Amino acid sequence: MDEFQVIEEIFAPLAPAGAPAFGLSDDAAVYQPGAGRAMVITKDVMAAGVHFPADEDAGLVARKLLRVNLSDLAAMGAAPHGYLLGLALGSDTGSDTRIEWLRAFAAGLAQDQKTFAVALWGGDTVSRAGAGVGGLVLSLTAIGSVPGGLDSGEAGCLRRSGAKPGDLIFVSGSIGDGALGLKCVQGDLPADEFLMGRYRLPEPRVGLGLGLASPGLATSCIDVSDGLLADLGHLAAASGCGAEIERRSVPLSDAARNMLIADADLWPAILAGGDDYELLFTAPGEKRGAVMAAGKESGTPVTVIGRMTSAGAGVLLLDEKGNPVKVDGAGFQHHIG
Amino acid sequence: MDEFQVIEEIFAPLAPAGAPAFGLSDDAAVYQPGAGRAMVITKDVMAAGVHFPADEDAGLVARKLLRVNLSDLAAMGAAPHGYLLGLALGSDTGSDTRIEWLRAFAAGLAQDQKTFAVALWGGDTVSRAGAGVGGLVLSLTAIGSVPGGLDSGEAGCLRRSGAKPGDLIFVSGSIGDGALGLKCVQGDLPADEFLMGRYRLPEPRVGLGLGLASPGLATSCIDVSDGLLADLGHLAAASGCGAEIERRSVPLSDAARNMLIADADLWPAILAGGDDYELLFTAPGEKRGAVMAAGKESGTPVTVIGRMTSAGAGVLLLDEKGNPVKVDGAGFQHHIG
Numbered sequence: 075m076d077e078f079q080v081i082e083e084i085f086a087p088l089a090p091a092g093a094p095a096f097g098l099s100d101d102a103a104v105y106q107p108g109a110g111r112a113m114v115i116t117k118d119v120m121a122a123g124v125h126f127p128a129d130e131d132a133g134l135v136a137r138k139l140l141r142v143n144l145s146d147l148a149a150m151g152a153a154p155h156g157y158l159l160g161l162a163l164g165s166d167t168g169s170d171t172r173i174e175w176l177r178a179f180a181a182g183l184a185q186d187q188k189t190f191a192v193a194l195w196g197g198d199t200v201s202r203a204g205a206g207v208g209g210l211v212l213s214l215t216a217i218g219s220v221p222g223g224l225d226s227g228e229a230g231c232l233r234r235s236g237a238k239p240g241d242l243i244f245v246s247g248s249i250g251d252g253a254l255g256l257k258c259v260q261g262d263l264p265a266d267e268f269l270m271g272r273y274r275l276p277e278p279r280v281g282l283g284l285g286l287a288s289p290g291l292a293t294s295c296i297d298v299s300d301g302l303l304a305d306l307g308h309l310a311a312a313s314g315c316g317a318e319i320e321r322r323s324v325p326l327s328d329a330a331r332n333m334l335i336a337d338a339d340l341w342p343a344i345l346a347g348g349d350d351y352e353l354l355f356t357a358p359g360e361k362r363g364a365v366m367a368a369g370k371e372s373g374t375p376v377t378v379i380g381r382m383t384s385a386g387a388g389v390l391l392l393d394e395k396g397n398p399v400k401v402d403g404a405g406f407q408h409h410i411g
Numbered sequence: 412m413d414e415f416q417v418i419e420e421i422f423a424p425l426a427p428a429g430a431p432a433f434g435l436s437d438d439a440a441v442y443q444p445g446a447g448r449a450m451v452i453t454k455d456v457m458a459a460g461v462h463f464p465a466d467e468d469a470g471l472v473a474r475k476l477l478r479v480n481l482s483d484l485a486a487m488g489a490a491p492h493g494y495l496l497g498l499a500l501g502s503d504t505g506s507d508t509r510i511e512w513l514r515a516f517a518a519g520l521a522q523d524q525k526t527f528a529v530a531l532w533g534g535d536t537v538s539r540a541g542a543g544v545g546g547l548v549l550s551l552t553a554i555g556s557v558p559g560g561l562d563s564g565e566a567g568c569l570r571r572s573g574a575k576p577g578d579l580i581f582v583s584g585s586i587g588d589g590a591l592g593l594k595c596v597q598g599d600l601p602a603d604e605f606l607m608g609r610y611r612l613p614e615p616r617v618g619l620g621l622g623l624a625s626p627g628l629a630t631s632c633i634d635v636s637d638g639l640l641a642d643l644g645h646l647a648a649a650s651g652c653g654a655e656i657e658r659r660s661v662p663l664s665d666a667a668r669n670m671l672i673a674d675a676d677l678w679p680a681i682l683a684g685g686d687d688y689e690l691l692f693t694a695p696g697e698k699r700g701a702v703m704a705a706g707k708e709s710g711t712p713v714t715v716i717g718r719m720t721s722a723g724a725g726v727l728l729l730d731e732k733g734n735p736v737k738v739d740g741a742g743f744q745h746h747i748g
Contacts, residue, residue, distance in 0.1 A: 094452075096570070096572075099571065099572075099645075099649055100487070100570055100571050100572075100649070101453060101483040101484075101486040101487055101571070101633060101634060102451045102452055102453035102483050102484060102486075102487045102489070102555075103451070103452045103453070104449050104450070104451050104452075104487070104557065104568055105449060105450045105452065106444075106448075106449035106450065107443075107444070107450070111443075112441050112442060112443035113441070113442045113443065113444070113450055114439045114440070114441050115431075115439055115440045115441075115442065115452075115495060115532065115533065115552070115554065116438060116439035116440070116495075116533060117495040117496075117497055117533055117534050117535055117550075117552055118497075118535045119497040119498070119499055119535040119536070119537045119550070120537070121499050121537050121539045123539065124537055124538075124539055125537070146438040146439050147438075147439060149438040149439075150437070150438055150439045150441070152439070158452060158453075158454040158552060159454075160454055160455075160456040160497065160550035161456070162456055162458050162499075162548040162550075195452065196452065196453060196454055197454050198454055198455045198456040198550070199456070200456045200457070200458050200461055200462070200548075201461075202458045202460065202461055202548075209546065211499040211539075211548040213454075213456070213497035213535070213550040215452070215454055215495060215552040217452065218439075220441070231441055233433070233437055234436065234437050234438070235433075235436075235437075296438060297438060308436075312436055312437070
C-alpha cells in the first residue's frame, strides 16, 4: 500500500464525503462556523517513549491523541467538530506491520469519533526510513467552536485569565490517577487496572466545559495536563491572582487513596504529576450551586479545592493544619523514560 | 530553558497578544472569520531526512514548512491568516545547540510571517530522548478563509473537482526546479544556486490563488507537490475527466532547460519529481485572457499546457509529434535518502 492507498482505504472512511473534508480528496478542509460562532483551534504533539510506551496498543494511542486535544477544547468551553491528523511513521517496521498498526489506529479513531461527535477533516502521513515504532511522532489539530463573537469581549469561551481574588477553585473528576497509572505501567507501582486505564485513556470533560461556558458560570478554566499545581500556577498567573488549595480537598479515586495509604511519598506525583486531563476552573461563591448543577448535568464530579487570592500571595498548597506545603517536581515534563 | 521558557521567549513574540493566539498563554486559539466567510484548514508534516536534509539551516526549514502549507491554502484560493506549529525535537543535541536552532527557526518564521501576513496562533513542542537532529519531525496547521458560505455550493473556494472536458490546463511558474534542486543538493547534479533555492524555499502562489478564486475564474485547482503528472491525475480523477498536456508547453526555468540540454533523461524528474508548489488549474477557453490577467496582477507567470478531455481518455503527456509519452516514477514519495 502506498501513501494514497493508505489515505483512501484507511483514513478516508473516517472523513465526511462532502465539506469539511471532501473525503480527504482536496488540499484542505473548508468549514463555516454557525452564525456568530468563533472557531477554537488547538494542536498537541505526542511521541512514542515520551507520551506513551513504544509498544502501546495503536487504538489507544489514537484515542489518547484525540482526547488530549479535546481536553484543550473542553478547557475553552468549545463544542468539538473535527480534527486534522499528522503521522510520522517508521518505515523499517515492515509494510504488513505498519498497515496492521494503521488499521488499529484508525479503528480507535472511529470509536472515539462516535463518542465525541467529531470527524477527520484532513492531515498528512510521512514515513521515515530508519525510524522504527519507537520513532513514532503524532500530531493532531482539533477544531471546535464557541458561541458569541470576538467583539463581545473574548467570544463565549473560557479563558485562563478571568479569575478574581475570592473566586472558588474547582476541579473535575479525580487528580493523580494518570501519574500513578504511569508508575504502574513503568513497574514502579503494582499494576492497577483502573489507574493504568486513566493514564492510557483520559476522559476529556467536553460536556462540563460546555456547561460552564455557555451561561458564563466559570471565570477561568484550564485543563490539568502539566500537573495540578503547575496548571493552577498558569491559571493564577494569567489571571493576575494568587491561589490557595487544601490538600485534603483534592479529589482522589479509591485506587489513588489506597496507594497513598501505603506510601505517603506519592503525594508529589499526585499533585504535580500531570496527565490528569481534568478541568481546573474558578467561579464566584454565589455560582457554586449552579456549577455543581452543571457538573451533575454533564455527569462529571466537581469538587471545591480552594480559592483565588490576591497576586502577592503566590500559589499555596495547604496541609490539614492550614500550613503551606512545598511540593517537589511541580512542572511535569511528560517523560516516560 | 524549559518548555515554558522556550514558548515565552522564542515563540510568543511570533503570536498576537490578543485573539486569536492570546500570546500562546491559553489552551487554544479563538478565531472568528468575517461574516459569510468559511475557514480553510490544512496540515502538513515534514521530517528531517525525508523533506529536508538533517543539517539544513533551521530558518529555511521553518520557512519551507510554512510555505508548503500556504501552498495548500493557495490551491483552495484562500487568504492565509495564521498557523499552529508542532515540533518534535531531539533532546540529545545539547541544550545550547537546541536553543540556538530554535532561535534560528523562529527567525525564519518571523521573516515569512511578514511576507505572507500570517501569525503564530498556537502549537506544541516535545523533546524526544535519544532522537538527535536527524529525528526532527515538524508539523504545521495553516488556517485561511474564503468568501461565500457553504450553502452556496462549495464556498468561494477552488476545488480539485470542478474541471470540465474542454477546459484549458494552466500551470504557474516553472516545473521541475524543485526536483532538480534536490538532485543538486544530493550531489547527483552539479550545484546550481537557483535550482537548490527553488527546492529549499518554495514560493506559495497565494496571490494567484486569490485572483483565480474570487471571480470564479478557475474551475479546478491543485498545488503541485507530488509531481506534475501525479497531481494532474489527482485533479482529473476528482473532476471525473481525462487530461492531456504537451511536454513542449510545460514551462521550464533557464536552469532546468540547461540541465535538460545536457541530459534528456532528466525529463521524468521534471515531470514527476514533485516539490514544485506551483498551481495547476483549469478554466474554460473563454476565460483565458482573464486568467492571464490574474497571473499578471499577482506577478505570477502562467502558462497553458493542455486541455481536459473526457473521462475515458486517461491522463496523457504528448511529445512534440502529439504522441503519448510514458513517464517513469509518477507519484513521487518525497524521499531524500
